[in-house]
Amino acid sequence: MKDNGITEVPAFLDHIQKEEEAEATVEATVHKDFERQIPAFLQDTLSNAELDAFLNHLSGCPACEDELSIQYLVYAGMPRLETGETFNLQRELHDYVALENQRLHRRRELAAAAFLLELGAMAAVALGYLFLL
Ligand SMILES: [Zn+2]
8 A cells, every 4th residue: 555644644743742741741740749849948948959940930921829828828918817916928939939039049159158168178088198298
């Protein structure tokens, strides 16, 4: 039977669709990971790398920003509904995200400073050996 090429088309379309599905799965995983990290984020227990990825994703994903707002409402808002305290959750959350950004930068600086100190200590030890020789 002569191959007229038409049978190739569905296979090609199928391939495209599979790729799209795979991409959608990766996307969904990213959002799922974000969602799962929200409680740790609100308790400030994420590692620097996790926090970095979290904040990066947050700044570019309105859907996850909404999810964070909802969880923040439950996390910070509900206890205070009972006490009748007035609050502006959107602003508080905004402030908290800014604070976490600052913390991440400060921790990075500290890590860099510790690394330099260690380098300096190693250099001192090396120099000490040189003088002993
Ligand atoms: Zn997202």
